[in-house]
Amino acid sequence: MPEIIFINEQKTLFVAEGTTILNAARQLGIVLETPCNGIGTCGKCKIKIGSDYFLACQKSITENIVVITENKEQENRTLKIVSGGQSFSYQLKPFISKQFDGEKTVVYGGNAVLGTEPENTSELCYGVTVDIGTTTLVVAIIDLSSGKEIASESRLNPQSAYAQDVLSRIHFASNNEGLKLLQHVLIDALNEMIGAIADKVKISTKNIYEIVYSGNTAMLHLACGINPKPLGQYPYITQIHGGEHVTESTLNISPFGVIYLPPVISAFVGPDITSGILASQLYEQKETVLFIDIGTNGEMVLAKDGCLAATSTAAGPAFEGMNITCGMRAGNGAVERFRIADDGSIDVQVIGGIRATGICGSGLLDMTGELVRTRIIGKNGRFTSQKIIDHLQEKDGKKTFFVTDEVFLTQNDVRQIQLAKGAVRSGIESLLTKMNLMKNEVNRVEIAGSFGYHLNEKSLLNIGLLPVEFEGKVKFVGNTAQSGGTAFLLNKDFRTKMIQVASEIQKIELANNEDFEKLFVASLGF
């Protein structure tokens, strides 16, 4: 049996001959980017053996080898993940309360006694909000007496090592073994994160009594150890409904600590969106507000006068820089801002101020937006036939826009962006039609999610992800899954309110809309 050594991770494994490097990495819990799920098309799982590069998903192990991966620790440190989001003012009325009776401290959950602690610990009362995203985890400790967030941390979701996108993960967890594994690595990561930040601010995890799980529906199935298989099959049914405490707690908090799950709207519109609706107070708005979480699964909610409609669109991973030739996450070396000046020169901003090594989502949308604005890309998505700017060159016989010699945007990349933005745009159009609204009747557009935070309005309008009627109305509201989760933690009244709101939302399944195909095709152009 050959031995494989991952030198950066200092992990080794004996594997059967013919095992791919990716499979070995997965067995060791080493995260390699695999947006194409290991079919050899995306090129993101590149590793180095000696001085040669290989795709980990395609390279079989036939002899003892030493593999060099990109350093993920480094990436975790530089990755731009937004932890805070817009919120609103509300009364401090947490579900958890503590009372010292002269001898011991009683911990209440609502009116029920959860447990008692010796001596007076009533000052030490904490909660945690956890945003479980497909890609990232954000954990924050909240002081339940003051309502203040005292520490937070974010990192990549370690489940990505086994299956990167949400559907692959559902597939992976469709059997008991896979489900247990994914739940296990997630709970381990959450415990580590909670432990680390509690240490940092010098509080004991024993004084954490409630955790609010925000996140998408699939991730919460995995967190709760519930088989997510039905989510991945029409008619896409959620097995959990939220609005209640989860019975099983495996987190290292107070022995009588509890986990609260906000109401689930549907299989593809999860508690992260419920938290967003709460944080943005969508059900209280007199104006017409469109709330969008731009990501792999573009979830959106349209609100008017207390009436809400929600849907989700399969945008795919292009906005995260995946399935794009030079795409990468928003870490050091990523082009994050891009502008073309009147004289045709380009202005590029790279994360970390170093040499560009790739393009992240915001950079991609900026680039596409600017190329469309300056007509280097036509309305039909084609690179123009004339060479009007030096950066537009032929590569393998196809027009390609070069930022540097190694970082470029191909015609096919533009096609991927068209598909992604077309999905979101047709979702917006469907919601407007459903609620009988014109585009110019929308008063405000709120873009949520840690990815959305780095975008700029102009690019979204230039590529037509948003219609021109939304100009000047766009507001970036940050990670509302987190801020809404905090509101759930700090005021228990929202829990009953949001159960009602979630049940009353019109849930729109785009696949059931007969005109969807036409709408989608019409939304592909710039």
Place this chain on the structure above:
Amino acid sequence: MGKTKDELYSAMSGAVVDMDEDLSVQLSREAVETGYDAFEAIDQGLTKGMERAGRLFDEGEYFVPELLMCADALNAGVEILKPNIKTERQEEKHKIVIGVIAGDTHDIGKNLVKLMLSTAGFDVIDLGRDVPPSAFVEHAVKENAKIIMISSLMTTTMDGMADVINLLNEKGIRNKFKVAIGGGPVSRKFADKIGADGYSSNANQAIKMVNELIGR
């Protein structure tokens, strides 16, 4: 009008590539009025245009909307020519059953493949979406189709494609059909793994692939 037959057919092909529905209709009428063979006009004119559009799609020059508009231009011309086809000229078309596998409702890709195969002269029987594996087999047998084409956009539903092949094997009729698969998460490797005969990464390549499967 002073056009030779070749000139007219080449103009028809051009009308399709240029997505010009009106011109396609006008030229098709001209072909009928001049007394050219309608079947030949479709085959040598309109269809050639669609083939060119398919090549442009492969090269990244055309995208889904252009392909659909080209098909609209082709179909508008075919509508004019079709009633004029002499029936004895109509050869037996190859039958294909196509559908999206059970559990999946994403059918835009499948519809595009169906459209391209129809314009290339195949008789495509569309089973729709969320189609159980057994229905693929039943319809293929009933319709006496030679090719079964299955699409999936969701990793979670791909295993159903293997079920279709397993069913054919169980019934001992695997060698009567060619099975081809496609869709976002599907790959050549997956096709080989489940024992499918064909795989294509896009709608235009699908025509080439099917032609190879039937040996033409």
